Amino acid sequence: MPRYFNDELLRRLRNDIGWPALLKQLDWPHKQRQRQLAFLCPRCGEYLSAVNPATNLGRCFYCETNFNPIDFTIAVQGCDFITAVRYLKPLLPQRKINAPST
Ligand SMILES: [Zn+2]
Known part of the structure; x- marks a missing residue:
């Protein structure tokens, strides 16, 4: 399989994208239960x-499926892997910088 994206990027997409932001971006039904x-x-x-x-x-x-943010985007959008990665990239949190004190 050709490698379009480096492993570090894919790792960050799987681990660092928060689900609240993901669901909001996809405009997908969700709710906070407790x-x-x-x-x-x-x-x-x-x-x-x-x-x-x-x-x-x-x-x-119910259907015993696990989704990481990439899988989930593919399932919701019906898109392919590459499209999902391009879609998710802007959602990555910025590298930690010092938060301005207010
Ligand atoms: Zn299910």
């Missing part, structure tokens, strides 16, 4: 899902 973020599963249409902050994976417990 302390868990649940989203409508793009594969089965159920809402039995949660995001695991430790792994940054969204999981649908």
